[in-house]
Amino acid sequence: MTRPRTLPTAEGPYPPTEEMLNAPVSEAEQKRGGEELRAAWKTPEGWRYVTAVNNSEVGKWYCLTALAFMLIAGVLALLMRVQLAYPDMTFLDADRFNQFFTMHGSAMMFLFAVPMFEAISILILPAFLGARDMPFPRLSAYGYWCFLIGGCFVLGSLLFDAGPKAGWFMYPPLATKEEGVGPDIWLLGLSFIEVASIAAAVELIVGALKCRPPGMRVNIMPLYAWYVLVVGGMILFAFPPLIAGDFLFELERSFDWPFFDPTRGGDPILWQHLFWIFGHPEVYIVFLPSIAIAAMIVPTVAQRPIVGYSWIVLSAVGTGFLSFGLWVHHMFTTGLPQISLGFFSAASEAVVIPTGIQIFAFVATLMVGRVKLTLPMLWIAGALAIFVAGGLTGVMLAIVPFNWQVHDTYFIVAHLHYTLFGGMVFPVIAGVYYFYPFFAKKLLSERLGLWAFWLIFSGFNITFLPMHLTGLMGMPRRVFTYPESSGWGWLNLISTLGAFIVAAGFAVFLFDLLRPKKAQGQIPRNPWGAGTLEFSHDVPEEAWGARSVPYVTSRYPLWDQPKLLARMDAGRYYLPDAPEHQRETIVTSVIDAKPVHVQRVTGPAWITILAAIFTGGAFIFPTFHIYTPAIICAAFAIVCIMYWLWTSTARPPKDDMRDAGLGLRLPTYASGPQSVGWWGMWITMLGDATAFASVVFGFFFYWTARPDFPPEGAAHPAGLWVAVAALAAVAAWALTVAARESNARGQVTLARIALLLAPLAAGAAGVAAWAAVRDLDPTSHVYPAILWALMVWLVVHLGAGVLMQGYCLAGSVFGKMTPRHDAELRNVTLYWHFMAVKALVTTAVLGLAPGWLT
Template sequence: MSTVVQKKGFFPVLWDYLTTVDHKKIAILYLISGGFFFLVGGLEAMVIRIQLAVPDSNFVSAGLYNEILTMHGTTMIFLAAMPLLFAFMNAVVPLQIGARDVAFPFLNSLGFWLFFFGGIFLNLSWFLGGAPDAGWTSYASLSLASEGHGIDFYVLGLQISGAGTLIAGINFLVTIINMRAPGMTYMRMPLFTWSTFVASALILFAFPPLTVGLFLMLFDRMFGANFFDHTMGGNTIIWEHLFWIFGHPEVYILILPAFGIFSEIFATFSRKRLFGYSAMVFATVLIGFLGFMVWVHHMFTVGLGPTANAIFAVATMAIAVPTGVKIFNWMLTMWGGSIKFTTPMLYAVAFIPSFVAGGVTGVMLAVAAADYQYHDTYFVVAHFHYVIIGGVVLGLLAGTHFYWPKMFGTMLNETLGKVTFWLFLIGFHLTFFIQHFLGLMGMPRRIWKYLPNQGLEVGNAISTVGAFFMAAGVLVLIYNIIITQVRNERVGNDPWGDGRTLEWAIASPPPFYNFKQLPLVRGLDPYWIEKMEGNDRMTPAEPIGDIHMPNNSFIPFVMSLGLFIAAFGAMYQVDWRASDGAEYGWAIPVLVIGMLITIGSMAVRSLKDDHGYHVHKEDLEKDDEEGGRL
């Protein structure tokens, strides 16, 4: 049992993290690995911008460039943005609803390790013969034609990490439905919890199409099927549909939690209740719902005909309405408030114009007939970076500063935070605003180089300069994180002073069992309500009693490791069959061993009863006297 762990060496800490089922530690795991992949993806982005800084450049070769652009997109979406959002969901949502953990702590750990091994597998492609090179969309005709194992790494890696994401989504749905504290009705849930709830529902419905698509691709590439081979009666357009039926909701899976983080920040640092709370909730749900009705706007030029294009064009425009509602409600939250420009609030304030710019180009892209011009150009590149960086990444950076004290008990340096903010914001607009025009001036996306005398030189040079500003901002953030953790100045429950929701009512970081007594929730912003009535803590909803806790488990790690091993076997058995059994004889055994490890650990999990343990009432009371550090 890992309960009494104060001063430990490196290996006990490592073991603790490898086996943890505590949502707060899993949040830290997500934050570290998501942050690592964010740096990898950022490095890839820098190579792209350096390559395109001047015309006819040969900084990287054509084939390598395609691998980099593919891995940049795939890494940033699947391995950076999503895990970083899961980090905050894990760290904050159980606290916000007054729960002691998520509904399925074991599954929570399993979800993380599946994502982690999937991500590592995908990135090992760099060292094992080349990364995938068909774009993050991996359109079927090109991905089937792609030589080597790059696409196999993509298919298997995303399949494994996608399973992790699906598990995490289901876990949050169940948690939010079942584990709310007494009095925490749906319409009293903080917006971040609401957006996590809706995003998890989107994951539940959006990831299966991706899983199906990846399986079809996997069978085409590895076992000789012909789902997408048109010469054998297959159809490549099916892949495009499957991918975008997943891919569009995926964008909302990313942006909705970011909206949630901003909603918390606006209310907190305006010292004002979120304006139009019910409209905000309704808009969030509506965006999630409409998100499934618009995927064809990624396919306007495929030739599906004017009827399909027109219907999906109008459906896409409709999304602007609930999104607009949110923007106005955020601004009205600030209106009449008392705004304090902390680092998180700066990000939130900068988010509004940045995201509005990305949103309006989204409406422009919805104009199907005009999209024939925008599609697959740098205009689209500019648009989705405006929504993903201007929305999601600003949200993640805001969340990092905002929730850092709650996750680690220390406060990131505000001055350095503001330096990061300005470098990143200026760099972001410098990099991407000009790209709208590059696209309209005739620059297709995903091009390795552009030739001189086409009017594209100046814009690309400016864009590259901007990218360096963003990189500098990220470096300052890393420095900030390091010095903050080295100084290790501890903070209290509510370090921002204006906390409104339940997570600010308990210690930073919270004890491993979270709430000693589940709090009684008396309205929206429960902690604020108590503070306004002069209470320094929540009213408990139960007497102090024993707390039932889950045991740590190494099984999720082993289960994921098994799939990781099996993936190598599945991939190299292609070479084994191609060489008529002369080489790669180990491939099938490795596939079998990997699957046995996974199935075996599933069997152990199912057959061995694990009832967890109890934190006893007496220990909790003693803990209180010792300052809440059990």
């Protein structure tokens, strides 16, 4: 057998010359391209509208849903402020107050702040990049429906008086011992949403790396894309520890495995570590993308390029890293060694440097530009003022002795609201005003905007500025009432008044946002005079994203490339048509954005909604300890996802190449590192490996924190079975690699045999891992419990690996996968590289670590 031809690569002239770009496009050609694109990108109508997956539709739903959840959480805050207005109020009882503050924090963080970043990015990132859509539109849609179902479930618990009430960070033992289903709702409902967040992060990273327009090298991409990259990376390393923590926590609540129970060797501090390794970066995960909006608005307002582009990149990347060294500053009172506290105190001070640099860069841009005070700029100015105040109290709180003094008081409440309002709420509202013409094709009212700003800005300060003092006077956070003798009454009354002023401001903002604007007529295309690609949008709206994908040579193409807009509209640039009425976007190289291939993107579908509903069932039923329907739902979810992948991704194309415009011919299929799917897998696996590392960290944490780990005379895993598990897992990996290699050489039969044997080996590894720990009792002590947890983790991942191998085998048999079109097999092999490492680490911990540690 001979090695089959490899996939073709791009051919033709690139970069396009001025002469090529000046050649006119004929009327007929323009008309044909426009009609084809309109047909390909048609938004479904009527009740089928919900099947849309286009980033502009999903992004809008996502934003509106996150906004609705934010308003609900805001109403909870108002009710709490009423209860706290006077001493000894009886408006809310203690139990309901606890549910409200828990849900207020949880909803604002998990249902508003992080999803809002994803929602806005899904909505506008492709427009910044002149892309047609995100690389995986159905994944965004699936993430959105998961978010909607999970959010309604978690918030809905309040209506049944069943909400969680242990605070938004769910500290054990309070939360592990809590009666009712509240903590289960929190753990499972929010884990479900975290999965959706990671899906969005994968999508956004791949979008920023691979879907930039030709010519947009890394040094000229919009700063927003830099921030998206950094924040996406942070989500991959921050959310998985929380998911690992949720996993252990739910095992304790459902099956009584004592991870956080000190009487059986557990340690509640482990939860605090896992929660805050997530929790502190999370603050920056919501702050950075919001400040990224400022980085887009400031140059437009100043009508000049941003000052210190490289410095802002430094600031984004630097903050992203440093923010992972801060988590213990939430745990200064837990009795860790002084030197350890010192490290975190120092890192907390260091993070101020990059954070400050970007603010100075904004101020410098405004100083050298000719600033016109528009509404978006007003909100940005308010944001900077409030955020700087919150940052200053942050510097105070990073100092250990001061932190001890005000720990768990209203000073903290004031600080965190200053950072989040200044760092997130204000810039996001600025973004709404700024991008409203882009996504709604209308303008918001100047007069109402001023009213909203001054109400929210003054109301915010009236609410939260006094809280610094309330806290210093000793009022602890989370108390449902206080005695008159405390002397905090007048301060609380002021705060309550302020809260209602904020609410009035939001009412004005909301009215302006949602009122019909039919009378307004058609707005100008670029009302702010912006320089970035999103304002090349079509007014009135077209669903295709960009009429043709431009060749970009500047950071502000609308300012520096005067003919760009006309050429885009005429379809002079890339992908100006859609001959097969398929949705496509152009994929470029990571550093220099050279065109690599044309990616088919998926269109409207019910299957994503079905998949989300079943995934929801798999998470929601276990909340009530109902497991059989949960397992059935999980199975159906897997079937749905497989069906969706099978029918619409990586199908061998009819033609190998496609005329992409300007004489360039691009391949229509990519495999391995060229393809977006491979990048998606690689990035997902990075997050998954982080979660796995967090569970392994748990094992070693117990060893350092507890003298009785492993307990004396404890039974250990059966060494023989551990060894079998390791060997079988390595065999499964080797067979997968062999299948990829033989398939690529055209030895299809050999590849199929390998793909038949590989799942058997993987299955054997799973059974052996189970047999190794079978005789240990996970409820007796944390040592067997964590070994069981590692085994469960391994078996679940082996299961996923088996499904993937079976998928490839089926692909090979039914002609979806050929020696040349082997994207699936390459992605699955990548999964198995990670799988092999995980299996070896797990078996080392199971089989070798007990020997080393005792």
